[in-house]
Amino acid sequence: xxxxxxxxxxxxxxxxxxxxxxxxxxxxxxxxxxxxxxxxxxxxxxxxxxxxxxxxxxxxxxxxxxxxxxxxxxxxxxxxxxxxxxxxxxxxxxxxxxxxxxxxxxxxxxxxxxxxxxxxxxxxxxxxxxxxxxxxxxxxxxxxxxxxxxxxxxxxxxxxxxxxxxxxxxxxxxxxxxxxxxxxxxxxxxxxxxxxxxxxxxxxxxxxxxxxxxxxxxxxxxxxxxxxxxxxxxxxxxxxxxxxxxxxxxxxxxxxxxxxxxxxxxxxxxxxxxxxxxxxxxxxxxxxxxxxxxxxxxxxxxxxxxxxxxxxxxxxxxxxxxxxxxxxxxxxxxxxxxxxxxxxxxxx
Amino acid sequence: xxxxxxxxxxxxxxxxxxxxxxxxxxxxxxxxxxxxxxxxxxxxxxxxxxxxxxxxxxxxxxxxxxxxxxxxxxxxxxxxxxxxxxxxxxxxxxxxxxxxxxxxxxxxxxxxxxxxxxxxxxxxxxxxxxxxxxxxxxxxxxxxxxxxxxxxxxxxxxxxxxxxxxxxxxxxxxxxxxxxxxxxxxxxxxxxxxxxxxxxxxxxxxxxxxxxxxxxxxxxxxxxxxxxxxxxxxxxxxxxxxxxxxxxxxxxxxxxxxxxxxxxxxxxxxxxxxxxxxxxxxxxxxxxxxxxxxxxxxxxxxxxxxxxxxxxxxxxxxxxxxxxxxxxxxxxxxxxxxxxxxxxxxxxx
Numbered sequence: 238x239x240x241x242x243x244x245x246x247x248x249x250x251x252x253x254x255x256x257x258x259x260x261x262x263x264x265x266x267x268x269x270x271x272x273x274x275x276x277x278x279x280x281x282x283x284x285x286x287x288x289x290x291x292x293x294x295x296x297x298x299x300x301x302x303x304x305x306x307x308x309x310x311x312x313x314x315x316x317x318x319x320x321x322x323x324x325x326x327x328x329x330x331x332x333x334x335x336x337x338x339x340x341x342x343x344x345x346x347x348x349x350x351x352x353x354x355x356x357x358x359x360x361x362x363x364x365x366x367x368x369x370x371x372x373x374x375x376x377x378x379x380x381x382x383x384x385x386x387x388x389x390x391x392x393x394x395x396x397x398x399x400x401x402x403x404x405x406x407x408x409x410x411x412x413x414x415x416x417x418x419x420x421x422x423x424x425x426x427x428x429x430x431x432x433x434x435x436x437x438x439x440x441x442x443x444x445x446x447x448x449x450x451x452x453x454x455x456x457x458x459x460x461x462x463x464x465x466x467x468x469x470x471x472x473x474x475x476x477x478x479x480x481x482x483x484x485x486x487x488x489x490x491x492x493x494x495x496x497x498x499x500x501x502x503x504x505x506x507x508x509x510x511x512x513x514x515x516x517x518x519x520x521x522x523x524x525x526x527x528x529x530x531x532x533x534x535x536x537x538x539x540x541x542x543x544x545x546x547x548x549x550x551x552x553x554x555x556x557x558x559x560x561x562x563x564x565x566x567x568x569x570x571x572x573x574x575x576x577x578x579x580x581x582x583x584x585x
Numbered sequence: 586x587x588x589x590x591x592x593x594x595x596x597x598x599x600x601x602x603x604x605x606x607x608x609x610x611x612x613x614x615x616x617x618x619x620x621x622x623x624x625x626x627x628x629x630x631x632x633x634x635x636x637x638x639x640x641x642x643x644x645x646x647x648x649x650x651x652x653x654x655x656x657x658x659x660x661x662x663x664x665x666x667x668x669x670x671x672x673x674x675x676x677x678x679x680x681x682x683x684x685x686x687x688x689x690x691x692x693x694x695x696x697x698x699x700x701x702x703x704x705x706x707x708x709x710x711x712x713x714x715x716x717x718x719x720x721x722x723x724x725x726x727x728x729x730x731x732x733x734x735x736x737x738x739x740x741x742x743x744x745x746x747x748x749x750x751x752x753x754x755x756x757x758x759x760x761x762x763x764x765x766x767x768x769x770x771x772x773x774x775x776x777x778x779x780x781x782x783x784x785x786x787x788x789x790x791x792x793x794x795x796x797x798x799x800x801x802x803x804x805x806x807x808x809x810x811x812x813x814x815x816x817x818x819x820x821x822x823x824x825x826x827x828x829x830x831x832x833x834x835x836x837x838x839x840x841x842x843x844x845x846x847x848x849x850x851x852x853x854x855x856x857x858x859x860x861x862x863x864x865x866x867x868x869x870x871x872x873x874x875x876x877x878x879x880x881x882x883x884x885x886x887x888x889x890x891x892x893x894x895x896x897x898x899x900x901x902x903x904x905x906x907x908x909x910x911x912x913x914x915x916x917x918x919x920x921x922x923x924x925x926x927x928x929x930x931x932x933x934x
Contacts, residue, residue, distance in 0.1 A: 288774035288775070288776060288777075289745075289774055395862045397862065398862075425626035425627055425801065425863075426626065426801070426803070426842055426845050426846060427626065427841065427842060427845050427858060427859035428626075428858075428862070429845070430845035430846075430847075430856035430857065430858035430859070431856075431858040431859075431860075433847070433856055434855050434856050434858055437853070437855065438855075452774060452775060454775070455804075455846065455847045455848045456847050458847065458848075458852065459847035459850065459852060459853065459856070460847075460853070478852075479852075492776060493775060493776065495779075496775045496776045496778065496779035497775055497804075498775075498778075498779075498802060498804035498805045498807070498808050499804050499807070499808070499848060500803060500804050500807045500831055500843070500846065500848055500849070501807075501848075532776075532779050532780055532783055533776040533779070533780070534780075535730070536744055536746050536747070536776075536777055537774070
């Protein structure tokens with residue numbers, strides 16, 4: 238491993254929002270992102286995993302410099318982004334581009350593909366119209382759109398093709414980092430595979446780094462090198478993908494993996510009385526118990542009113558008194574970083 | 586006798602001359618207490634099948650079927666009043682987006698008791714107290730914490746998972762014999778999805794309901810159902826028991842769908858994507874609907890539409906159904922060879 242400075246580095250990054258809870262009431266404080274540290278190297282994929290409300294999208298807004306973090310450090314190529322002035326931000330922003338979840342909503346329906354793709358160049362560079370058009374055509378070919386598509390409008394495309402347009406638009410400025418916020422969740426399985434392939438090919442050819450935000454662990458497992466699991470604004474576990482999937486250390490990561498439907502398990506079906514199989518009652522009983530112990534109770538708590546101590550203690554099967562009081566720190570454990578008081582006991 | 590029998594269900598929209606065929610000749614039989622899955626990509630006709638079953642396809646949609654009966658009663662010739670007596674009571678349905686299907690202007694208690702006021706037992710119809718007690722009991726059954734206070738809540742005060750539980754409570758309020766769940770967990774997080782599926786299967790088990798689970802997620806189907814039908818562009822392409830159908834798919838589409846899942850591919854390798862998109866109203870192929878996207882398509886596939894054939898419970902719509910090793914049968918190789926020289930000579934000329 239060479240000691241190259243990471244492309245993007247965040248240290249104790251936090252973003253809090255104040256929200257009104259109605260007249261005559263004190264304003265609430267939502268700690269959407271609360272002390273998150275991570276780094277992304279050139280050409281690498283970091284996946285951020287978590288349920289809705291855990292701060293995934295807030296993270297994306299900080300990294301893309303749409304918002305300024307409340308506190309903490311964010312460095313792009315070693316340059317401080319959190320406290321940069323407007324001119325610096327304007328210079329840095331083209332290096333980080335974004336692809337959104339819903340390609341039906343993220344493309345302007347009144348603009349043709351050629352206009353959509355040329356727009357980033359028109360705003361950020363001083364290329365001539367001809368040069369912009371050539372660049373857009375080259376990019377269309379690169380992402381698998383045909384030349385006759387350039388005069389068409391977004392509504393004339395299928396979901397997968399629209400996501401290709403969105404990716405092409407994000408790549409027009411040749412960014413170093415692409416933030417992909419749930420890029421395949423709105424797509425069908427067969428189309429999802431096409432878009433994932435495209436993202437992997439582009440990474441190989443252009444050496445872009447991805448910050449891949451997703452709730453789908455199967456997709457993350459396929460595309461990422463490093464994974465960070467987010468729960469209520471904090472990272473609870475992060476580490477190399479192979480390790481994290483083979484031996485999830487944090488109880489939340491374990492629960493996430495256990496909840497993810499898999500083709501191979503058939504766990505729930507075994508629990509139901511099958512009219513096709515009469516025998517095997519005892520085996521079925523066993524499956525029921527093993528299953529219920531892995532399903533999490535309850536739902537993620539509200540970030541407006543987070544629990545004391547470890548945010549996960551209310552749903553955690555291993556929670557003890559200490560978890561209710563003391564906030565666990567993200568500490569290294571067996572090649573990973575885990576925030577859990579009892580990590581050694583649980584994985585012992 | 587089967588609980589639900591559907592034969593040759595076809596649903597069309599648009600003009601008679603050039604109709605959009607949303608559902609094309611679908612057969613479905615369900616026994617009491619059975620979990621059947623219906624899986625397919627968007628636009629494959631999964632939801633419209635369920636809506637047609639519930640009698641919810643409005644003009645200008647046209648529903649035709651050779652036979653459609655529930656518990657021996659004919660659903661096609663049912664009067665509006667007869668249908669209203671059946672739907673919501675014996676057949677209930679839950680939808681994808683719970684917060685969009687609950688009325689934002691009324692409390693949970695009101696919406697829960699409304700079903701009972703119309704379809705409930707005599708005692709429930711007479712006494713509001715009785716209905717309220719029952720509503721509380723239902724919320725407890727669907728494992729809503731602090732059920733008593735939730736009764737007075739409005740839908741916007743509920744989380745997605747909680748709202749879906751309320752929908753399930755509404756659906757089971759009148760002890761339906763068939764529950765249709767249309768993408769019940771698509772809008773939910775994975776941990777909540779696991780809870781809701783668990784709940785549905787438990788209720789199905791306890792009450793002996795039949796459950797039709799409509800979803801696009803193959804893994805959810807693989808974990809939950811006993812029998813599945815795979816749909817493509819409005820047609821059933823394969824039906825069969827789980828897990829056999831996933832272990833040895835006989836239709837190229839099922840095979841390709843499974844191959845496209847990241848779970849089935851080596852990490853960081855290219856996924857086996859299905860080229861192209863689902864055909865729409867105007868580019869419906871003449872032959873097999875999958876033929877433009879199929880790896881194995883030959884001339885016959887582009888020309889003739891295959892029929893859904895096979896033994897009872899394991900049918901497939903393909904000229905060259907795949908063998909357990911995943912290779913096409915039915916003289917595919919011979920036909921390919923017969924086709925090849927013709928093509929090369931045509932190319933040379």
